[in-house]
Amino acid sequence: MLEFDWGVIWKYRESLWDGMLTSLQLFAIALAGGIFFGTLLALARLAPWKLVSVPAAGFVNLIRSIPFIMAIFWFYFLTPVIVSKFTGQQGEAVGPFTSAVVAFIMVESAYYSEIVRAGIQSIPRGQPAAAYALGLNYWQSMGHVVLPQAFRNMLPVMLTQAVILFQDTSLVYVVALKDFLGAASKAGQLTGRIVELYIFVAVVFFILCFLASHAVKRLQARLAAGR
């Protein structure tokens, strides 16, 4: 006979809220970093210089062909090693949050670079040609003509990827970072009320992501109407 005790959620509200803040922080930083570096990676991949495009393509394909959770583990353990190599500091100087952020930015930038690349390639070639014909260089043509149009086309896909990213932040649980899921888990272990807490986590994720997906759909409809 199952008996639920939802009171635990209220009791642990502070640590759950802290966990949610950690999740949101990680999400926001990973999203911004992912889009920024993803755009640079996409530009590098499409650049007319092999020395730039080949390594970028290699990085993206490597990251995309390993499971996300593996990449997190990797960068989680690699980041402190690399940092201590460069700074001479002890590896522990880099906290789990920073390592997780680095891991997420690395992985998300690979995913976002594919979205940005597709967006850039969706722009007819005549557009950059017209920009070049005016005397704009590669970067100006990208920055003023191609990317603004590409981002507009990409917006729905980028937001969908952001929803997935938000869900994926719960993966940091594996590196013992106390995010939302981690906080719930901890509370569950302490009280033995793990089922209630996991249901709560699921409901919160569902509501947030459902609202976000809904917003994306509406945006998509509006963009389509604005054509």
Add this chain to the structure above:
Amino acid sequence: MPMIELRNVSKWYGSFQVLDDCTTSVGKGEVVVVCGPSGSGKSTLIKAVNGLEPFQKGEIVVNGVSVGDPKTDLPKLRAHIGMVFQNFELFPHMSITRNLTLGQVKVLGRSQEEAEAKGMKLLDRVGLLSQKDKFPGQLSGGQQQRVAIARALSMDPIAMLFDEPTSALDPEMINEVLDVMVELAREGMTMMVVTHEMGFARKVAHRVVFMDHGQIVEDCTKDEFFGSVRSERAQTFLSKILHH
């Protein structure tokens, strides 16, 4: 010295030769019409002139600058060669005003006010000043192409290249664009124009270049071309396009 000079230009896509030993020139103030069947290499040829299409053999010199030379500052060269495309290629996410000022500000380093004053003058000249705050998508094809011409002119070009500027237009809009081009030609602009509008060629062209299979088959004065066309291929082509 001609403004635009092409010497033995050849280009291949893999083993397919798009341009075959093309030699021609456009003098200062001269209007040269380039015509020929679809796929004969007209677009490739005209885009080679401002370095939008690289080529493997030969030489192209514009205003004394070699286009194919790796040391040439292509953006700088292109800034002074206007180009008008078949599909207008206005920037759809920018207002007409921004379309007209972007190159002036970013490339020529003009101030926003200066660029706008220049842009509005040219917009007025093509009869579209009232459209300055609209976006390209709100204009008809003919209007967009006139804006595109104004945009090219805003850079104070030493020569203008046109790649089939009227072939994407509905018939009733062709003349409004041709009128602007005729006026430009009469003012003495150096022009290289890919077009099948033989009326335009008769009116203002000095020379006509006829291309087929990547080769320049005819390169003669307008009167020679319309009078006694020498090659059979050009003859067939002319009879085809003059009949529709």
